[in-house]
Amino acid sequence: MPEAATDTAVALSVESLTAGYGPVPVVKKATLRARTAEITVLVGPNGAGKSTLLKAIAGVLRPTEGHVLLNGQDVAGRAPDRLVKMGLAYVPQVANVFPSLTVMENLEMGGIVRRHSVRDRAESMCELFPDLRAALRRPARTLSGGQRNMLALARALMADPSVLLVDEPTAGLSPRYEQVVWDHIRAIRQTGVAIVLVEQNTRRALAEADWGYVLVNGENRLDGPGREILDNPEIGALYIGKSTTTHGGGAGAPAAHNGDQNTGETAVTTNETRKEVGP
Amino acid sequence: MSTFMHAVGFGLVTSALIALSAVALSLQFSVSNIPNFAHGEFLTLGMYGALVAQYVTNNVFIDVLVGAIVVATAAWLINRTIIEPFNRRGAKVTVLFVITIALSFMIQNGIIIFFGGTTHSLVVPSETVSQVGPFLFTATDMIVMGVSVAIMVALHVTLRYTTFGKSQRAVADSRELASVTGINMPRVVALTWLMAGGIAGVAGAVIAFQGGTFSPLTGYTFLLVTFAAAVAGGLGRPYGAMIGALILGLVTEVGGAYLASSYKQVIAVGILVLVLLIKPGGLFDARGSTAI
Ligand SMILES: Nc1ncnc2c1ncn2[C@@H]1O[C@H](COP(=O)(O)OP(=O)(O)OP(=O)(O)O)[C@@H](O)[C@H]1O
Ligand SMILES: [Mg+2]
Numbered sequence: 001m002p003e004a005a006t007d008t009a010v011a012l013s014v015e016s017l018t019a020g021y022g023p024v025p026v027v028k029k030a031t032l033r034a035r036t037a038e039i040t041v042l043v044g045p046n047g048a049g050k051s052t053l054l055k056a057i058a059g060v061l062r063p064t065e066g067h068v069l070l071n072g073q074d075v076a077g078r079a080p081d082r083l084v085k086m087g088l089a090y091v092p093q094v095a096n097v098f099p100s101l102t103v104m105e106n107l108e109m110g111g112i113v114r115r116h117s118v119r120d121r122a123e124s125m126c127e128l129f130p131d132l133r134a135a136l137r138r139p140a141r142t143l144s145g146g147q148r149n150m151l152a153l154a155r156a157l158m159a160d161p162s163v164l165l166v167d168e169p170t171a172g173l174s175p176r177y178e179q180v181v182w183d184h185i186r187a188i189r190q191t192g193v194a195i196v197l198v199e200q201n202t203r204r205a206l207a208e209a210d211w212g213y214v215l216v217n218g219e220n221r222l223d224g225p226g227r228e229i230l231d232n233p234e235i236g237a238l239y240i241g242k243s244t245t246t247h248g249g250g251a252g253a254p255a256a257h258n259g260d261q262n263t264g265e266t267a268v269t270t271n272e273t274r275k276e277v278g279p
Numbered sequence: 280m281s282t283f284m285h286a287v288g289f290g291l292v293t294s295a296l297i298a299l300s301a302v303a304l305s306l307q308f309s310v311s312n313i314p315n316f317a318h319g320e321f322l323t324l325g326m327y328g329a330l331v332a333q334y335v336t337n338n339v340f341i342d343v344l345v346g347a348i349v350v351a352t353a354a355w356l357i358n359r360t361i362i363e364p365f366n367r368r369g370a371k372v373t374v375l376f377v378i379t380i381a382l383s384f385m386i387q388n389g390i391i392i393f394f395g396g397t398t399h400s401l402v403v404p405s406e407t408v409s410q411v412g413p414f415l416f417t418a419t420d421m422i423v424m425g426v427s428v429a430i431m432v433a434l435h436v437t438l439r440y441t442t443f444g445k446s447q448r449a450v451a452d453s454r455e456l457a458s459v460t461g462i463n464m465p466r467v468v469a470l471t472w473l474m475a476g477g478i479a480g481v482a483g484a485v486i487a488f489q490g491g492t493f494s495p496l497t498g499y500t501f502l503l504v505t506f507a508a509a510v511a512g513g514l515g516r517p518y519g520a521m522i523g524a525l526i527l528g529l530v531t532e533v534g535g536a537y538l539a540s541s542y543k544q545v546i547a548v549g550i551l552v553l554v555l556l557i558k559p560g561g562l563f564d565a566r567g568s569t570a571i
Pocket of ligand 2: 050051052093167
């Protein structure tokens with residue numbers, strides 16, 4: 001419900017943010033809002049700049065322009081570790097755990113900005129992610145892909161964030177694990193965290209989202225309630241890929257006609273093949 | 280005593296020296312990612328630090344400690360004023376490596392300007408010889424091995440059980456992930472230079488005590504054997520470096536005893552080349568990472 005959404009607090013507000021890796025900006029004047037206890041989904045073609053936008057918010061890249069308001073405070077350009085202290089957690093798309101550290105040590109590092117009661121929080125992470133408990137003393141490199149994504153989420157939650165940025169938590173996972181990850185993300189939303197999610201499985205993600213943003217060529221193309229974007233035939237055909245994965249939560253099926261119109265080179269994000277398609 | 284046992288005894292002492300040097304190099308490399316060519320001069324600075332301290336006191340432990348403090352400070356400053364600024368501008372590892380080569384010659388010549396190019400000697404503690412199992416060790420030998428083992432244990436405890444040590448391993452795994460996890464990455468890197476410098480200073484000072492005399496080039500001559508031990512153990516793995524040092528110390532001393540002592544460096548190169556040919560990731564390489 002968009003009306004209800006505007007009533008809740010904005011935890012993260014990104015305003016005309018420009019960032020990139022060199023002189024040429026990859027993300028151009030992007031805008032994004034994330035509200036407490038909501039899932040905000042960011043979708044778009046491969047190379048649209050979704051990961052780059054998350055990195056610029058998390059302080060990995062220094063924005064050349066624009067603002068990042070974290071709980072009302074402008075934090076653009078601050079060092080990543082300071083942002084974690086202020087309540088921003090980020091799970092990168094790749095290399096999201098410390099492979100040579102044990103699972104427990106990964107969790108401890110996640111809690112390094114909130115030193116007290118680290119053990120208690122690690123314990124509650126094990127309750128949230130039961131897979132981790134059996135592996136606590138094992139190096140993270142021995143985990144499966146799905147377990148790694150769980151550990152990465154748990155590691156980020158150890159900092160007790162108010163805003164959680166997650167880059168493709170279901171990439172490469174079997175449908176069963178994908179389901180489990182979504183269950184966890186919904187559980188995390190329940191605790192009052194503002195979640196910003198980048199996803200390849202656009203259809204599924206928008207069905208779950210409280211609010212969705214479509215990013216194309218580093219620019220905002222569209223935003224709105226997830227289901228409205230899904231049902232928008234023009235945008236759906238252009239930027240949302242065909243997906244055979246049936247959606248889990250939420251009510252009603254996504255509009256079926258979108259997938260059938262998905263032809264041509266601009267079509268991109270499909271879940272099954274994570275290959276680079278299109279320009 | 281047989282030649283063999285005699286050589287093994289020497290080998291153990293040599294291993295203790297190499298281990299200190301190699302562990303310092305490996306620790307610094309794993310966290311900072313820079314192969315430090317000036318490591319030999321770190322050792323030398325430790326020797327001259329101990330020498331200066333000996334004008335004040337003959338207490339070996341204080342002299343070694345002064346050597347450690349001198350090198351820890353130097354290493355911290357080098358990171359702060361040279362390495363870190365280049366890093367922030369995105370300098371490549373090769374560029375930083377060349378910078379450490381330049382540093383190596385600068386420190387070497389700085390020492391020559393201050394202390395002259397001739398050899399100096401340290402007053403060693405009373406040379407009582409004691410029998411330990413099949414080996415004969417001097418008091419200095421015992422101190423060297425004791426200091427080495429103590430530092431290895433302290434390092435192990437730091438890396439495994441302290442939050443700081445774990446964050447060092449996290450930074451070694453991935454700088455970017457460490458930062459976004461909330462670790463103050465630049466601080467961890469800076470303190471690692473300090474720590475590795477301190478260990479290198481201890482290594483230099485005990486090398487000088489054990490050898491008795493040293494010159495501005497003594498540390499440099501240890502660079503090869505240090506790299507050989509560190510690479511054999513898998514560069515960037517302090518634990519591997521300990522074992523690599525044990526292997527190198529024993530093989531060079533035993534080999535040197537049967538061939539000629541001048542063959543020690545050749546044996547070290549031989550081991551280095553063999554490891555690089557057969558197991559480039561080091562003898563204990565499971566995966567290709569530089570995990571501690
Ligand atoms: N480290 C980097 N250095 C230079 N350019 C980069 C780097 N990472 C990404 N880029 C470029 O930035 C653009 C956006 O990449 P980004 O990873 O943000 O896209 P994305 O939307 O996350 O794509 P995907 O869906 O494939 O993950 C691409 O053109 C890419 O080539
Ligand atoms: Mg991406």
